[in-house]
Amino acid sequence: MSDKNYITIGLGELLWDLFPEGKQLGGAPANFAYMTRLLGDEGLVASRVGADALGRAAGRRLERLGLRTSHIQVDPTYPTGTVKVAVDPTGQPTFEIAETVAWDFFEWTPEWRSLAERADAVCFGTLAQRCPRSRATIRAFLNALRPEATCVLDVNLRQSFYNAETLSESAKLAAIMKVNSDELPVVAIWLRDIFGLKLVCITRGPKGSVVVSEGETSEHPGFRVHVADTVGAGDAFTAALVYHYLRGASVSTLNEAANRMGAWVASETGATPARDEYHLEKVRSAVGVEEF
Numbered sequence: 001m002s003d004k005n006y007i008t009i010g011l012g013e014l015l016w017d018l019f020p021e022g023k024q025l026g027g028a029p030a031n032f033a034y035m036t037r038l039l040g041d042e043g044l045v046a047s048r049v050g051a052d053a054l055g056r057a058a059g060r061r062l063e064r065l066g067l068r069t070s071h072i073q074v075d076p077t078y079p080t081g082t083v084k085v086a087v088d089p090t091g092q093p094t095f096e097i098a099e100t101v102a103w104d105f106f107e108w109t110p111e112w113r114s115l116a117e118r119a120d121a122v123c124f125g126t127l128a129q130r131c132p133r134s135r136a137t138i139r140a141f142l143n144a145l146r147p148e149a150t151c152v153l154d155v156n157l158r159q160s161f162y163n164a165e166t167l168s169e170s171a172k173l174a175a176i177m178k179v180n181s182d183e184l185p186v187v188a189i190w191l192r193d194i195f196g197l198k199l200v201c202i203t204r205g206p207k208g209s210v211v212v213s214e215g216e217t218s219e220h221p222g223f224r225v226h227v228a229d230t231v232g233a234g235d236a237f238t239a240a241l242v243y244h245y246l247r248g249a250s251v252s253t254l255n256e257a258a259n260r261m262g263a264w265v266a267s268e269t270g271a272t273p274a275r276d277e278y279h280l281e282k283v284r285s286a287v288g289v290e291e292f
Contacts, residue, residue, distance in 0.1 A: 006120035006219070006246050007044065008036045008239075010143060012128035012151040013103045014047035014072065014083030017231065017271075024270050025061040025229075026083070026101075028156055031232040031271040032123045034065050034244065035239030035261065038275055039284060041246075043239075046112060046141070047128075048102045049075040054080035055102070063273055071115055075102035091227040092205075097158055103128055106137035116144035121242050125156035129166050142173045152176045154238050157183045171197065176245065178203065178238055190192050199251070201241060201258075203234060208259055213242075221234035232271020237262035249251055249286065255287035 005173035010029030017026035029045055036043030045067055049055035051074050058080060059069045081101035086094050106128075116122070121143060129135035140153055167187065171177055175261045178201040190259070202210045208222030240261035244254035264279040265271065 006041045006042050007118055008242060009044050009046055009119045010036075011122050011124045011138060012056060013044060013081055013125075014049055015083055015098075015101070015103065016058070017083050017085045018120070019042070019087070021083050024272075025058055025065075025083075026231065026271050027081070028127075028154055028235050028238075029123065029124055030062070031235035032154070033056045033067055034272045035236045035265070036243065037066055038280055039239065039243045041243060044068060044071055044115070046071045046115060048075050048106055048134075050074070050078055050080040050102045051076050052079055054082070057289075063079050068163040069109065073102075073107060073109070073224050075105055076104055079103045085231065087229050087231075090134040090236075091229045093229065093231050095158060095276060097127070100131075104131035104134050106134040108137045112137075112141060113144050114221070117146065119145060119149050120191070121150040121152060121246060122261070123152040123154055123238055123242065125154045126166055126170060127156050127158050129170070130162070135166065139169070147247045150175050150180045150242065152178070152242055154234070154237065155179045155183050156234075159213070164256075173197070176236070176241070177201065180234065181205065181207075188230065199245070201237075201243075201255075202239060205230070208256060209237070211249050211251050211255040211258075217250040218250075218255040220252075220255045220259045220260050225263045227266050227268040227271045230266050233262040233266040235271065236265040244286060253286045260286070 010033035012029040015028040016023045017029045033043035033045045049058050082098045084096040152172045175198040180203040200212045208220040211218045237258040241258040261283045
């Protein structure tokens, strides 16, 4: 495995998750970048916030997490994104996502072009493409990547903020796709028509995941943990998956590591738990031991 530190980008929505007990900074790209940083690579967030108190608070929170804010755009008109989150007794969240917010209006800037040209991997989803301007900017970003860069589609279907065209065009730009079991029926319609994917990852909550490549299929049963909440667990899964993919790991190894990372985050409250080297080293080594 390579000792290189890779530049990995979370591209998309940055928002505040509004829980009954208080707010937490979230959005799949930020969660993904934070987990990437914990593993030792350079995780960066490319997003947009409002010129408001929540936007300033987001910047401060990113800095406390050790994430740079130099690629966070500030919108003078639209507010910072928010999501009302309710968590059921099993730990599964439901989301009510605010519309017409800063991350709907990404700008394709020279700074973002330079970032795209340096990236080793980019993780993006469908939610931040719900409005034409951000959708066009995300596609420009992905088209500016170097040929050897890895493009990861974390499908993340939310409410009604997706359509067949967005899903199909996004998949064509990706080398890796991750979907969960709830999303699979929607995604499966297009999967048979999409070529060029190197991995398809199907997450199944507490039942683990299936990862399929051209030559290997790996099924993992998941790890049994006490679930605090599942917010950010999928993003942690993706971060570990990409970490090992960039290092040429086998499908079974990256599947085991991704499940271990997701299980750790699910056992903690919120999407960005404090560093825990015991669990992080198990993810990095991906030794294949079934005990958590």
